[in-house]
Amino acid sequence: MGIATVNPATGETLRVYEAHRPEEVERRIAAAHEAYRQYRTTSFAERARLLRAAAALLDEDTEDIAHTMTVEMGKPIAAARAEAAKCAKAMRWYARNAEELLADEHPAESDVQDSGADVARVHYRPLGPILAVMPWNFPLWQVIRFAAPALMAGNTGLLKHASNVPQTALYLGDLFRRAGYPEGCFQTLLIGSRDVERVLRDPRVVAATLTGSEPAGRAVASVAGDEVKKTVLELGGSDPFIVMPSADIVGAVKTAVTARVQNNGQSCIAAKRFIVHQDVYDDFSERFTAAMNALTVGDPLDESTDVGPLATEQGRTDLEALVDDAVRRGATALCGGHRPEEPGLANGWYYRPTVLVGISPEMRIHQEEAFGPVATVYPVRDIEEAVTVANDSAFGLSSNVWTRSREDVAFFVRDLEAGGVFVNGMTASHPALPFGGIKRSGYGRELSGHGIREFCNATTVWQRA
Secondary structure, eight states: OEEEEEETTTTEEEEEEEOOOHHHHHHHHHHHHHHHHHHTTSOHHHHHHHHHHHHHHHHHHHHHHHHHHHHHHOOOHHHHHHHHHHHHHHHHHHHHHHHHHTOOBOOOHHHHGGGTOSEEEEEEEEOSEEEEEOOSSSTTHHHHHHHHHHHHHTOEEEEEOOTTOHHHHHHHHHHHHHTTOOTTSEEEOOOOGGGHHHHHHSTTOOEEEEESOHHHHHHHHHHHHHHTOEEEEEOOOOEEEEEOTTSOHHHHHHHHHHHHHGGGGOOTTSEEEEEEEHHHHHHHHHHHHHHHHTOOBOOTTSTTOSBOOOSOHHHHHHHHHHHHHHHHTTOEEEEOOSOOOOGGGTTSOOOOOEEEESOOTTSHHHHSOOOSSEEEEEEESSHHHHHHHHHOSSEESOOEEEOSOHHHHHHHHHHOOSSOOEESSOOOOOTTSOBOOEETTEESOBSHHHHHHHTEEEEEEEEOO
């Protein structure tokens, strides 16, 4: 079976790799298991040294790996450079903070005296080889935000990356090798989705993390549950972007456009449903539609491009089906709603930035995630209706709120069903803040202290003198 790089801007197959044979997969699992036995005993200082070395190499490689990401999955080149820089930042953050994040916890003596202990503490220990099943949309960042904390905790990693980004996947395995990590600490598996179950059922693989679609998450969680293995899942999102009457409308519109079309609209945490108070609905909608319609769609290697192609042809087909269903059922496209008409874009998987209004519950796009540059806009009468519409989703990854009212903020923080509430800004992941969702957006957390402790054994140490 071949694993290929196909340029989404042209549809051209650039390179095909042979998938790892079962014996090679076995060798790599064995190497991860053996490496863990020694690596888990290394000091935080040594782990930090290695991670900083990897970050320095990534800095040097930025232009090359940015070009690779753009060619493999279509993100604009400026965004690809920013992704590489974000990864290096997160690696240095964990190198600097991991020891403190995993420091022993000591309950108050008065709380444990009746247990009979003279001393009691919680000690964090690594678990072992962790399988990471990662997506193509942020092919570097999604992996690093798992790998940096996992390696700093003393675990080893096995990466099953999306099959359309094999060059980025191989780069990541090579990056940690070049940084000086012991053989087997972090390895890429060039395998298809059907081979994930066999790896996850291997007794030497102790846990898994997945970022991806809801069906993929269900499949991995089912196997892991059968094997009684820990999982962290970050799945889809259909994040609300709420605009209240007191909002800075100009700032809200500018941010809304970026929030919807970042990464060509292919982001779980991209704002997708724009819920606008009726008092400012007309103003917001007019400005937002004009800004979306003015975006430059084109070659992602061109520095002037705002929106590149979708990563896969199937992804564009799925997006078109959502838009067509909505329009057929009565929605109106204020802009876009079709492929670009420029001849130079005909061979790529492009789609015009689109704004849909007149959305009703029976439309698929009301409940399904639109993974591309398509926004839905809803008018609401008041704050209660805004929350009702926002929570009317199977997903609960993050949310955005634009208001100058403290009372509004308190209401939304209390009642929005999401893993994050971003006020007067755009949802983004940051190494110091926990990231993850609720409902069908998954469970568990990445990043921050919460993320590094997900794949640790919180060990109770009870001691009598």
